Amino acid sequence: MNIVVVGASGGIGTALVRQLEQSGHRLFTISRKNPPSDARCDITDPSAVRSTFERIVGDGFAPECIIIASGVFEDDLVPTYDRALLDKNFAVNFFGALNVIDAILPYFLSVGKGHIIVLSSIAAWRPNKRGVGYPASKAALSLAMRGFDLAFRPKGIAFSVVHIGPTNTTMWEGGASFLVASKEKVARCIATLVSSRKATLYAPFFSTMLARATLLIPDRLYMALRKILLG
Numbered sequence: 001m002n003i004v005v006v007g008a009s010g011g012i013g014t015a016l017v018r019q020l021e022q023s024g025h026r027l028f029t030i031s032r033k034n035p036p037s038d039a040r041c042d043i044t045d046p047s048a049v050r051s052t053f054e055r056i057v058g059d060g061f062a063p064e065c066i067i068i069a070s071g072v073f074e075d076d077l078v079p080t081y082d083r084a085l086l087d088k089n090f091a092v093n094f095f096g097a098l099n100v101i102d103a104i105l106p107y108f109l110s111v112g113k114g115h116i117i118v119l120s121s122i123a124a125w126r127p128n129k130r131g132v133g134y135p136a137s138k139a140a141l142s143l144a145m146r147g148f149d150l151a152f153r154p155k156g157i158a159f160s161v162v163h164i165g166p167t168n169t170t171m172w173e174g175g176a177s178f179l180v181a182s183k184e185k186v187a188r189c190i191a192t193l194v195s196s197r198k199a200t201l202y203a204p205f206f207s208t209m210l211a212r213a214t215l216l217i218p219d220r221l222y223m224a225l226r227k228i229l230l231g
C-alpha cells in the first residue's frame with residue numbers, strides 16, 4: 001500500500017515508518033525536517049500542504065493512506081497562562097491536521113477510496129495542569145474525525161482516530177513507569193489500522209484502558225493518582 005506519514009521525523013512517526021516499511025508498504029514521509037523526511041512542509045501553512053500533496057500525486061505516488069503523526073505539546077498554563085502557546089497547540093494539532101485532510105480529500109473522493117489516520121491522545125479526555133491547548137486541540141481533533149468518518153466512510157474514505165497513552169518519546173515529560181510504552185510498541189498497534197480500517201483504536205491497550213476506567217473519578221483525584229503512577 002502507498003502510505004504518506006506526516007510527522008515522520010518524530011518518535012512515534014519514525015517507529016511507524018520503520019514498522020510499515022518492514023511490512024512491505026511504500027512510504028512517503030513529511031515533516032519540517034528534510035532529511036530525514038522525503039519532503040519538508042510545515043502543516044500550519046495550508047498552501048504549502050496543498051502544493052506538497054499536489055507534488056506527491058503529480059510525481060506518480062498515488063496515496064492510499066495518510067497517517068498524521070505530527071503534533072506539539074506546548075505548556076500554555078505554566079509558568080503562566082499564555083494564549084499564543086495555546087494557539088500554537090491548535091495550529092499544529094487541530095488546524096494543521098485539517099490542512100492535510102483538505103489537501104488530500106478531493107483526491108480520495110475522485111478515486112473513490114482512501115484512509116486517513118490521526119494520532120490523538122488520552123489527554124483529550126482530561127484537563128491537564130500544564131496546558132489547556134493540547135488536551136482541547138486533541139479533543140477537537142478526535143471529535144472532528146468521528147464526524148468525517150460518519151460522512152465519508154459510505155463514500156469509501158475511512159477516518160481513524162488513535163487514542164494514545166504515555167509513550168517514551170521527546171514529547172513525554174513524565175517519569176519512567178511501567179505505564180509508559182515504547183514508541184515501537186505503539187507503532188505496532190497503529191500499523192494494524194492500515195488493514196483493519198477501524199474508526200477507533202486505543203494504543204497501547206493497558207494504559208488507555210486504565211485511563212478509560214478512571215473517567216468516573218473527579219479530576220483532582222485523578223491528578224493525584226497520575227502523579228503516583230506516572231511521576
Ligand SMILES: NC(=O)c1ccc[n+]([C@@H]2O[C@H](COP(=O)([O-])OP(=O)(O)OC[C@H]3O[C@@H](n4cnc5c(N)ncnc54)[C@H](OP(=O)(O)O)[C@@H]3O)[C@@H](O)[C@H]2O)c1
Pocket residue numbers: 006007008009010011012013030031032033041042043044068069070071072092096119120121122164165166167168169170171172
Ligand atoms: N509521546 C506521547 O506520550 C504521546 C501521547 C499521546 C499522543 N501522542 C501524539 O502522537 C503524535 C506523535 O508524538 P511523538 O511523541 O512522536 O512526538 P514528537 O517526537 O515530538 O514528534 C512530533 C512530530 O511532529 C512533527 N511536527 C511538529 N510540528 C509540525 C509542523 N508544524 N509541521 C509538520 N510537522 C510537525 C515533528 O517534526 P518536525 O519537528 O521535523 O516538523 C515530529 O515529526 C503526536 O500527535 C502526539 O500528540 C503522543
